[in-house]
Amino acid sequence: MFRSAPRAVTAAVAAGSATLLLAACGEQAATGASGDGPWKPTKPIEYIAPAGTGGGWDTLARTSARVLDEANLVDRQMRVVNKPGGGGAIGWSYIAQHEADPHKLFVTSPPILLVPLAGESRQTYKDFTPIARLNTEPLAYVVKANSPYKTFDDLASKLKSDPKSLSVAGGSGPGSLDHVGLAGAVQAAGVNAAQVKYVPFDGGGEAMTALLGGHTDAAVAGASEVTGLAKSGAVRVLAVSTEKRSAILPDAPTLTEEGVDYVFDIWRGVMGPKGLTESQVAYYEDAYKKMVEHDSWTSESKKLGWTNAFLGSAEFGKFLDEQNESLSGILTDVGLKK
Incomplete structure (x- = not known):
């Protein structure tokens, strides 16, 4: 003969089930999952x-x-x-x-x-x-407006004769974006890239500040990071790294135009x-x-x-x-x- 469970046991089971249900709902809310629809964020x-x-x-x-x-x-x-x-x-x-x-x-x-x-x-x-x-x-290769280097070839020629004579600021770490963009360009121009003094900073903003402060001789950064300074006349853009000229730096030649066979997006x-x-x-x-x-x-x-x-x-x-x-x-x- 089937005998029903005592009320206390039934209540305990019900309470446990409720606890599990609430926990599941809480976990669901934390991840933003609805269980039956597309996911959406539930917090900033x-x-x-x-x-x-x-x-x-x-x-x-x-x-x-x-x-x-x-x-x-x-x-x-x-x-x-x-x-x-x-x-x-x-x-x-x-x-x-x-x-x-x-x-x-x-x-x-x-x-x-x-x-x-x-x-x-x-x-x-x-x-x-x-x-x-x-x-x-594109990447932009820049110097201060009063720099003696008027073209990318001027900069490359100096680096050819003495790779360690100039320092170049970049907004990323050694072996990273700006460094590779610099190394690839100067190597294509006949420079020993491994000997060029690259000075890393945390972001293009800091790299440009270092250049303007006279702490480095040149800098490499994204075109958007130098446009304002170029328009103000604070820096001179020697070249950009893309195949075609940049719409925001239309006066800057490409490396290809400067006779350097190198493109970097x-x-x-x-x-x-x-x-x-x-x-x-x-x-x-x-x-x-x-x-x-x-x-x-x-x-x-x-x-x-x-x-x-x-x-x-x-x-x-x-x-x-x-x-x-x-x-x-x-x-x-x-x-x-x-």
Whole structure:
């Protein structure tokens, strides 16, 4: 004969079930998962610029955050946080500590490949989730307006005769974006790139400050980082690294025009922590795709000299694999790979 359970036992089971249900709901709320629909963020999104203010990463983070917020393309506020140091490694280390956290993103560019290849970071691009590639821009090779070097050939000639005689500032670490952009250009001009004195700073803003302060003889930085100073007459742009002239630095010749067979595009994009779900990646991928088509973004890109080069998560991941292989070869050629 079947006998019902005592009321006390029944109550205990019910209470336990309720506790488990509440715990599940709490966990669901913490991740923003609804269980039966697309994922959406449930709290502000911490948006890391792995460098100081004023540089390319900072500009990209603040510009994209503003457009995403103002165009209502994300459901929570994007809060930009600067974490400078190590050519980006400090910021990457921070993100790596928050695996599977969908409320943290960071802006990125070639240093995510170059710094690890040079042995300067514990993390590699494989430790993160690609979200989207957004744009490209050229590097600019600059000197102070009163510098005796009027052309890139003038600078290269001096470096040929005495590679250690000049110092060149860059906004990324040894073996990283600006360093490789410099090394590749001077090597193509016949200079022993391994002997050129490269002085790293945390971001293009700091590199330009060093140049203007007379602490270095030249600098290399993204075109958008030097445009204001070039227009004010504070610096002279000797050349840009792209195949065609930059829309925001139309008077600056390309390296090719200067007789140097070297082209280097700076791509920029967004990544997140490792372990994000397909739904979380899709949410951000869709937001950024809509962002690059928005009038406000188009207007800002024109001012900053950015060229739209959107790739979704999967395509961006393949691009990173290809770039990693290519840049590994460049670092080896100029003696920078460890």
